[in-house]
Amino acid sequence: MIRLERLTKLYHMGDLEVPALRGIDLEVGDGEFIAIMGPSGSGKSTLMNLIGCLDQPTAGRYILDDVDVSGLTDDELAWIRNRKIGFVFQSFNLIPRATALHNVEMPLIYAGENQNRRDKALAALASVGLQERARHMPSELSGGQQQRVAIARALVTDPSILLADEPTGNLDSESSLEIMRLLAELNQQGRTIVLITHEPDIARFAHRIVRLRDGLVVSDQPQAIPAGATETAP
Amino acid sequence: MTLLEALRLAMGGVVANRLRSGLTMLGILIGVAAVILLVGVGNGASAAVQQQIEALGSNLLIIFPANAKSGGIQQGFGTASTLTMDDVRALADRQAAPDVAAAIPSASGRLQVTFSNQNWNTSLTGTTQDFPSVRNYQMASGQFFTSADVSTASKVAVIGQTVVDNLFNGADPIGQVIKLNRQSFRVIGVFASKGGSGFNNQDDVVVTPITTAWNYLLGGRGRNVQQIYVAARSPQATQAASDEVTQILLDRHHVSDPAQADFQILSQQDILSSASQTTGILTLMLGAIAGISLVVGGIGIMNIMLVTVTERTREIGIRKAIGARRRDILTQFLIESMFLAGVGGALGILVGILAGRGLPAVVSALPAPLISAPSVLMAFGISVGIGLFFGIYPANRAARLHPIEALRYE
Numbered sequence: 010m011i012r013l014e015r016l017t018k019l020y021h022m023g024d025l026e027v028p029a030l031r032g033i034d035l036e037v038g039d040g041e042f043i044a045i046m047g048p049s050g051s052g053k054s055t056l057m058n059l060i061g062c063l064d065q066p067t068a069g070r071y072i073l074d075d076v077d078v079s080g081l082t083d084d085e086l087a088w089i090r091n092r093k094i095g096f097v098f099q100s101f102n103l104i105p106r107a108t109a110l111h112n113v114e115m116p117l118i119y120a121g122e123n124q125n126r127r128d129k130a131l132a133a134l135a136s137v138g139l140q141e142r143a144r145h146m147p148s149e150l151s152g153g154q155q156q157r158v159a160i161a162r163a164l165v166t167d168p169s170i171l172l173a174d175e176p177t178g179n180l181d182s183e184s185s186l187e188i189m190r191l192l193a194e195l196n197q198q199g200r201t202i203v204l205i206t207h208e209p210d211i212a213r214f215a216h217r218i219v220r221l222r223d224g225l226v227v228s229d230q231p232q233a234i235p236a237g238a239t240e241t242a243p
Numbered sequence: 244m245t246l247l248e249a250l251r252l253a254m255g256g257v258v259a260n261r262l263r264s265g266l267t268m269l270g271i272l273i274g275v276a277a278v279i280l281l282v283g284v285g286n287g288a289s290a291a292v293q294q295q296i297e298a299l300g301s302n303l304l305i306i307f308p309a310n311a312k313s314g315g316i317q318q319g320f321g322t323a324s325t326l327t328m329d330d331v332r333a334l335a336d337r338q339a340a341p342d343v344a345a346a347i348p349s350a351s352g353r354l355q356v357t358f359s360n361q362n363w364n365t366s367l368t369g370t371t372q373d374f375p376s377v378r379n380y381q382m383a384s385g386q387f388f389t390s391a392d393v394s395t396a397s398k399v400a401v402i403g404q405t406v407v408d409n410l411f412n413g414a415d416p417i418g419q420v421i422k423l424n425r426q427s428f429r430v431i432g433v434f435a436s437k438g439g440s441g442f443n444n445q446d447d448v449v450v451t452p453i454t455t456a457w458n459y460l461l462g463g464r465g466r467n468v469q470q471i472y473v474a475a476r477s478p479q480a481t482q483a484a485s486d487e488v489t490q491i492l493l494d495r496h497h498v499s500d501p502a503q504a505d506f507q508i509l510s511q512q513d514i515l516s517s518a519s520q521t522t523g524i525l526t527l528m529l530g531a532i533a534g535i536s537l538v539v540g541g542i543g544i545m546n547i548m549l550v551t552v553t554e555r556t557r558e559i560g561i562r563k564a565i566g567a568r569r570r571d572i573l574t575q576f577l578i579e580s581m582f583l584a585g586v587g588g589a590l591g592i593l594v595g596i597l598a599g600r601g602l603p604a605v606v607s608a609l610p611a612p613l614i615s616a617p618s619v620l621m622a623f624g625i626s627v628g629i630g631l632f633f634g635i636y637p638a639n640r641a642a643r644l645h646p647i648e649a650l651r652y653e
Contacts, residue, residue, distance in 0.1 A: 063564060063646045084568045091566020102561045102650065106259050118248055119566040162565065 010169060010201055011037040011060065016069035018055050018224075029055040031224040032069065037170075037203060042196040042235070044204045044215035051221040054174070057205045061094055061172050062086045074169055091120050095163025095171045099178040101155040103147040109134065109158045110143040116166045133161040137191060153184030160191060164200075171195065171202045177211055186240070189214045193237055214240070249571075253579035256551065267547045268587035271629065274537030275591025275622050276598060281533040283599045283612030285526025291610035292522055296515050298437055298445070300379040301478040302344070304485055306471040306492070309505040325496065325505040326468040328453075331371070333491050334473060340491060342484040344476045345373040348453050348468040352461050356402075356449055357422045358410040365406055367423070367449050369456025375434075377474040385417040385432030388452055396454035401432040405447040423449065426459055481510055540587070541629040548580050548637035559641050560649025569642040576638035577631060584630025588623050595622070 018030040029052045037043055047053045058064040059071060062078055063086075071078045073093060081089070096102075103112045113130040122129075134140050137157040147155050156176060163171055173192065177185035193214050196202050206212050214236045220228045257264045308325040326348070333339070334346035350369040355362055368374075372390045375382065388399050400423065407416050416430045428451065437445040457466050475484035485508050489501065496505055552559070559572055596619075599612040 058647055061564070063650075084570075087563065087566050087568045090564060096564050098650075102557075102564070104558050104561060106255060115562070116565045119562070119568070119571055123245065166566075 010039045010041075010074065011035070011203075012070075012072040013060075014070040014072070016056075016059060016071060017067050018052075018059065018064070019067045028224055030059070030066070033221075033224075033226055035219065035226065035229075037201065040196070040199050040201055041217060042193070042202045042204070042215045043217045043219060044206060044212035045219050045221060046205075046207060046209075046212050047221035048207065050223075052224040053205050053207075053221050055224075056221065057172065057174050057203075060170075060203060061096060062089045087119075091116055092166055093169045095160075095166070095168040097156065097159050097163050097171065097173040097176045099175040101147070101152070101159045101179070103155055103158055103162075105147055108144050108146060109139065109150065109161075112147070112158055113162045113165050116162060120166055130161075130165055133165040134158070136164065137161045151184070152180050153187055156180060156184070156188050157191065160188070160195075164195070169201060171200055172205075173202065174205045175207075176204070177206075177208070185211065189236070190240060193235075193240070197237075249574045249578050250582070252575050253582050256555075256575075256579045257582055260551070263547060263550075264583060267543050267583050268590065270540035270543035271537070271584050271587030271626050272540075272591040272594060274533065274540040275588045275626050276595035277533035277536050278530055278625075279592060279595030279614060279618060279622050280598050280602070280612060281529035282526055282618050283595070283614040284602070284609060285522065285529045286613040286615065286618075287610040289519060289522035289526060290613055292518050293515060295445075296511060296518055298379065300377070300474065301511055302475040302481055302484075303377070303379075303511045304473040304475065304481065304488065305509045306473065306488065307507045307509065308469075309507060326471055328466065328468060330492060330495060331468065331471055333495055334471065334488055336491075340484065340487040342476050342480040342487055344474045345377050346471055346473045347371050347373045347377050349470045349472060350453055350456050350461055350468060352456075354424050354449070354460060356406065356410065357425075358416075358419065361410045361412070363406060363409040365403075365447050365449055367451065367456060367460055369451055369453035369461065371453060373474075374450060377472050380437065381435040383433045383435040384415075385430070387432050387450075393452040393454055396452060396458050398426065398428045398455055398459065399431045399451065400428040401434065401450045402430055403434045403446040403448040404436040405444055406449060407433055423451075424460055481512070485510060537625065537629060541584070541633040544580050544583055544630060545633035545637060547583075548576060548634055549640070551579070552576060552637045552641040555641075556644060556649050556652040559644050560646050560652065563644070563646035564650060572644075573638045573642040576641050577634045580634025580638065581627050581630035584633075585623070585627045588626025591626065592619050592622055 013033050013035040016030055016033040017028070020027045020029055033056065045053050045056060055064075059066055062073075066079055069079070073089065078086070078089060090096075104115070107115070110127075110130055113133050114126055117126045117129060131140060131143060134143055137160050139154060139157050139161065142150060142154060147158065150158065171192070176192070177188055180188065189211060192202055192204070204212070204215055212218055213232070215232060216235050217229070217231050219226060306326065328348060331346050331348045334343055347370050352367050353364060354367045355364055371393050372388060374380065375387050383404070385401070387401055388397070392399055400421065402416065402421075410416070410421065411419070416433055419430050420427050421430055422428070434446065434448070451460065473484060473488055475481045488508060489504070492506055493499070493501060493504060498504055562572065596614055599614050602609060603611045
């Protein structure tokens with residue numbers, strides 16, 4: 010599903026070259042729930058941007074669903090983001106002057122899907138338990154609800170991977186648990202999930218934990234008893 | 244993304260900032276209204292001038308003497324005195340000039356006319372009895388002079404409405420004695436008003452027999468015919484009449500090469516085309532001046548679109564993250580700027596038309612503006628085009644944003 014080979018990313022700060030990733034090798038299989046952990050500055054955001062096809066690596070290869078993504082054009086990357094990747098951001102990133110329904114519909118609009126668009130968006134909202142709030146604006150929803158709308162938006166095009174970048178970073182612990190249970194449930198239904206976090210509490214839902222430090226993988230271990238969809242507060 | 248979807252999106256953006264969008268539209272509105280109004284004024288003036296020239300009579304030919312040459316130096320237009328009374332008589336020959344209905348001489352000058360304690364400066368035309376028919380004048384009262392008056396050089400005058408208004412103070416001018424350059428003339432007729440204004444006022448005239456003008460009023464200039472007016476039988480016969488007149492005058496003046504002719508013939512068509520050329524330039528100039536304000540409006544759109552793009556940087560990042568291509572973002576912002584310009588333009592057309600209707604009531608000296616459908620369509624097209632042109636840079640800037648940087652933007 011995902012294969013990273015010697016993935017490297019350099020940033021240029023004026024004349025200075027700052028290595029963010031220094032050769033990452035990683036494979037994520039179909040249906041896995043993997044957490045990428047590490048302190049700030051370890052390169053996990055950079056890795057997330059590369060896996061999410063928001064940025065291109067400086068060197069190395071990224072193969073997604075048997076396609077080498079490393080050399081694609083901007084528009085080709087947009088297509089991959091649209092069809093294969095569902096993003097869940099820390100700050101929700103909903104468009105403020107669009108209803109929940111319209112936000113969820115948006116990836117389908119860019120996919121050029123005109124039929125069943127409304128139905129699909131409503132179904133996605135229902136799968137996160139928010140069909141009642143379809144006509145609400147993001148500002149009328151709680152943080153947990155907004156993040157659930159964002160998850161519905163990520164799911165609506167039925168992507169290969171759900172990419173969650175600190176999905177609970179802006180939420181209280183109760184909402185956080187709610188969101189993590191939702192992700193665990195989606196994983197049980199067969200969805201591949203890549204979770205990026207620095208909180209062990211959150212990472213315990215994953216089946217496999219990859220730790221980064223200074224742009225390198227320092228450990229990659231399966232988690233014996235991951236928390237499940239029925240998990241209550243620790 | 245379909246066009247309808249893009250339009251809905253753009254409208255959402257416009258509606259989200261009502262005041263700002265409204266003010267931006269106002270810039271285009273004023274520009275378009277100014278173009279429509281000023282071009283309308285130009286066209287109105289053009290139509291008014293055309294009407295006045297057509298009032299001369301569409302079958303009219305005017306013959307001027309050629310430019311005089313003094314010591315090898317060309318003098319101004321019509322300065323030679325090569326036309327004579329005999330030429331006029333020859334042109335009235337039905338055999339040689341079957342398409343000429345009548346020909347009259349004209350000798351003119353300016354003079355002072357007084358009646359009782361009033362005086363007025365006006366133009367004098369000395370001519371013959373066919374003047375009213377050739378020049379298209381009607382009599383309001385009294386009558387025109389006859390051929391007998393011409394041959395005896397009688398001191399009679401026919402005057403225009405403007406002269407009557409300025410001298411007679413409501414009294415009946417017929418039979419009154421006026422003084423032309425301090426010599427007594429009897430008023431025997433008054434012309435019906437022909438309209439016209441300014442230097443082209445065809446009612447500000449005094450007409451006498453040409454012999455009388457030569458003898459008493461145009462002293463020192465000899466028996467000189469300044470112009471000959473020829474009326475063709477019909478507007479269609481104007482060209483034929485012009486050819487006949489040319490032949491007769493060439494023969495009479497013993498000129499074999501038409502290029503060396505010592506006279507020039509101007510038809511009403513010639514005057515009309517040169518006048519419409521002048522008013523065309525006027526219209527163009529007015530349109531260009533108004534066009535400047537349209538460009539300023541366009542810059543306003545560009546400015547506001549740049550602000551909008553900056554404000555919505557994060558939104559652009561989100562859209563890109565969920566799969567919007569460059570083209571999608573470009574279309575969204577281009578449509579938004581064209582929408583601003585298009586609505587501004589449509590309102591501008593409305594304001595321009597209403598102002599055009601109201602203008603004559605405010606400035607009565609101005610001819611009524613003529614607003615034509617093509618100019619309205621063009622103005623609308625141009626305003627949308629301006630939205631497109633000035634929207635390209637901001638939209639392109641939005642489309643080129645890097646998704647990560649856009650997402651990080653606070």
